[in-house]
Amino acid sequence: MSLAADAFVSQISAAEPWPENATLYQPLKEDQILLSDCASSLAVQAYLRMCGLPVQVVCRANAEYMSPSGKIPFIHVGNQVVSELGPIVQFTKAKGHSLSDGLDDVQRAEMKAYMELVNNMLLTAELYIQWCDDATATEISRPRYSNPYSWPLSNILAYQKQWEVRRKMNAIGWGGKNLEQVYEDVSQCCQALSQRLGTQPYFFNKQPTELDALVFGHLFTILTTRLTSAELAERIKSNSNLLSFCRRIEQTYFEDKSS
Amino acid sequence: MAAAMELRCWGGDWGLPSVHTDSLIVLAYATFSGAKLTASPIDWTWKTLTATVPELVCGDSAVTEPSQILNFLRKQRFNADYELTARQGADTMAYIALLEEKLLPALLHTFWVDAENYANLTRPWFASRSPFPLNFLVPSCLAKIALSRILLTKGESPLHRITEVEGKIYSDAKECLNLLSYRLGTENYFFGNSPTSLDAFVFGFVAPLHKASLPSSPLQSHLRQLDNLTCFCDNILAVYFSSSHPCPPPPVQETMDANLQKLTQLVNKESNLIEKMDDNLRSSPQHKPHRPDPKPSLASEKSSTPA
Numbered sequence: 001m002s003l004a005a006d007a008f009v010s011q012i013s014a015a016e017p018w019p020e021n022a023t024l025y026q027p028l029k030e031d032q033i034l035l036s037d038c039a040s041s042l043a044v045q046a047y048l049r050m051c052g053l054p055v056q057v058v059c060r061a062n063a064e065y066m067s068p069s070g071k072i073p074f075i076h077v078g079n080q081v082v083s084e085l086g087p088i089v090q091f092t093k094a095k096g097h098s099l100s101d102g103l104d105d106v107q108r109a110e111m112k113a114y115m116e117l118v119n120n121m122l123l124t125a126e127l128y129i130q131w132c133d134d135a136t137a138t139e140i141s142r143p144r145y146s147n148p149y150s151w152p153l154s155n156i157l158a159y160q161k162q163w164e165v166r167r168k169m170n171a172i173g174w175g176g177k178n179l180e181q182v183y184e185d186v187s188q189c190c191q192a193l194s195q196r197l198g199t200q201p202y203f204f205n206k207q208p209t210e211l212d213a214l215v216f217g218h219l220f221t222i223l224t225t226r227l228t229s230a231e232l233a234e235r236i237k238s239n240s241n242l243l244s245f246c247r248r249i250e251q252t253y254f255e256d257k258s259s
Numbered sequence: 260m261a262a263a264m265e266l267r268c269w270g271g272d273w274g275l276p277s278v279h280t281d282s283l284i285v286l287a288y289a290t291f292s293g294a295k296l297t298a299s300p301i302d303w304t305w306k307t308l309t310a311t312v313p314e315l316v317c318g319d320s321a322v323t324e325p326s327q328i329l330n331f332l333r334k335q336r337f338n339a340d341y342e343l344t345a346r347q348g349a350d351t352m353a354y355i356a357l358l359e360e361k362l363l364p365a366l367l368h369t370f371w372v373d374a375e376n377y378a379n380l381t382r383p384w385f386a387s388r389s390p391f392p393l394n395f396l397v398p399s400c401l402a403k404i405a406l407s408r409i410l411l412t413k414g415e416s417p418l419h420r421i422t423e424v425e426g427k428i429y430s431d432a433k434e435c436l437n438l439l440s441y442r443l444g445t446e447n448y449f450f451g452n453s454p455t456s457l458d459a460f461v462f463g464f465v466a467p468l469h470k471a472s473l474p475s476s477p478l479q480s481h482l483r484q485l486d487n488l489t490c491f492c493d494n495i496l497a498v499y500f501s502s503s504h505p506c507p508p509p510p511v512q513e514t515m516d517a518n519l520q521k522l523t524q525l526v527n528k529e530s531n532l533i534e535k536m537d538d539n540l541r542s543s544p545q546h547k548p549h550r551p552d553p554k555p556s557l558a559s560e561k562s563s564t565p566a
Contacts, residue, residue: 192349
């Protein structure tokens with residue numbers, strides 16, 4: 001039923017053009033946001049910039065609770081609220097902005113498969129390191145996550161989140177992994193992405209797609225975020241074409257306005 | 260040279276070597292790579308409750324999880340992916356991720372959460388393959404694990420409700436099947452002329468959905484429209500698992516004492532009878548019936564027991 005409602009809503013919204021005052025909400029950039037949320041948020045920002053759709057980034061301490069799906073980030077466009085990259089891609093497509101129209105069916109299958117690889121491996125690894133590695137959880141994740149709240153609420157919310165993520169890890173069979181195995185998975189995932197990218201500027205040659213936005217969001221965030229150990233970033237740095245890929249997208253889509 | 264390898268897995272039915280996706284993946288990969296595995300089904304033993312399935316036992320070491328087992332087999336030089344390029348290896352990882360993220364939740368839902376399928380097919384099957392008191396326990400345990408996996412991976416708010424995610428996981432799964440169908444095209448296998456680990460994974464995920472006689476499944480009817488995927492499964496079954504091929508079933512009977520087996524089946528039948536009476540009581544006018552129609556469930560339970 002909700003699908004029918006979604007379809008209906010996207011039909012209606014298709015008629016309206018992209019407004020000037022579109023906003024993207026995320027947690028506080030300096031004190032609160034965590035690696036995985038930051039990566040997802042950057043992926044959406046990169047996607048919207050690639051589409052040429054202006055969006056204003058707003059930081060709110062309660063962004064997670066404002067989001068319709070409880071996940072970061074979400075955009076507020078006209079009178080609609082959409083969260084996460086997948087639904088946002090569909091939403092912009094309904095408005096006539098799409099990056100993957102030029103692909104054939106097989107390429108689209110490949111693009112979706114690699115996007116799931118990033119979600120399945122990189123995102124899960126980020127969550128694992130944030131909440132299941134005790135050093136990171138104690139020094140970074142819990143204090144940052146609970147930053148806007150006062151004691152005792154801060155502790156309750158942080159531990160509740162940690163418990164939730166750990167349950168999820170157990171359900172997907174990551175509960176028994178140790179940190180080294182997780183790094184190994186990240187390495188394999190990055191090697192696969194590096195192989196797929198090869199010497200092309202983007203994953204599907206000249207034109208960026210939502211896959212490029214997603215990969216950029218995760219890799220760039222991992223490379224630029226300081227964690228308790230630099231191991232995660234090191235695993236990415238061994239693939240030189242991924243590094244130049246990140247630099248290319250940063251220069252093309254994030255620096256042109258300042259220069 | 261290497262010690263004999265034994266694979267503990269759920270047994271076969273519905274024309275498949277195993278009805279369990281993960282077991283099926285390992286069995287398929289082993290036949291593709293030419294590894295000599297002895298499949299020892301855990302059916303009718305206490306391992307139905309205690310074992311992690313599938314589990315590969317080789318000498319002193321035991322490996323669980325399909326991806327770990329496949330790695331182990333590769334280290335033993337049973338490699339079906341030997342001829343793949345690095346790019347194809349990357350594609351394999353990506354498509355496996357696609358299967359796990361998009362198709363698996365809907366498959367778990369179809370077999371374990373959908374009330375009609377669970378009551379008419381999944382519960383009777385797993386109950387009839389578990390020894391006496393476990394037949395009451397094993398199916399509901401597995402169903403609970405499946406449900407919590409769906410909710411934890413796809414549930415949105417902290418107060419997860421299954422009805423909220425059903426629509427989404429089914430549309431994701433249908434899209435995933437379409438994408439696989441596009442990718443496969445008119446080929447026999449995903450990469451070239453011989454099957455690889457990706458073929459094993461796709462076969463493991465899709466074949467049970469293709470072969471099981473599910474009373475209600477939008478996903479199955481969607482799959483029926485994708486001829487190349489159903490042909491892909493039938494082809495692998497015919498080439499690698501047909502009866503002319505040396506196949507694993509015999510150990511089932513050997514490992515099991517025939518009398519004990521008969522006794523177990525008898526007890527299972529009894530317990531099904533009790534359940535049936537229980538159902539009848541529940542559907543009697545004093546109580547509101549929990550299940551919408553208990554009758555087909557009884558019919559199929561009856562037919563599934565004298566296996």
